[in-house]
Amino acid sequence: MSVDVEHAKQWDWPLTPDDFITVVDDATHFEVDLDVKSFKKEEVKVETIEDLVNIHLDHEAKDDDPMNVARNIIRQV
Incomplete structure (x- = not known):
């Protein structure tokens, strides 16, 4: 079975408000x-x-750097 899907050209990306994902399909x-x-x-x-x-x-x-931030991000497209 095949389903036609339209993808957005830009998706919000959680790193900063200005970042984004561009998709070409x-x-x-x-x-x-x-x-x-x-x-x-x-x-x-x-x-x-x-x-x-x-x-x-x-x-x-890193434990020795208080300015270091842990990030874990998963996206599926």
């Missing part, structure tokens, strides 16, 4: 562009599960 490809500049490469995991793209961002706070 056309006849030639599916593309997701998001800003993860607050995360290191090893803190970003992207995988596909059937027809979903699972984006997992995980940043641990």
Whole structure:
């Protein structure tokens, strides 16, 4: 069974109010562009599960730095 779905061009992204996700879904490809500049490469995991793209961002706070913030964000598109 196939269901036609229209995706929003921009979705709110919880890092800051100005950040967003841009999605391109056309006849030639599916593309997701998001800003993860607050995360290191090893803190970003992207995988596909059937027809979903699972984006997992995980940043641990350091105990010795009171200005460091832990973040754990999961999005599926």
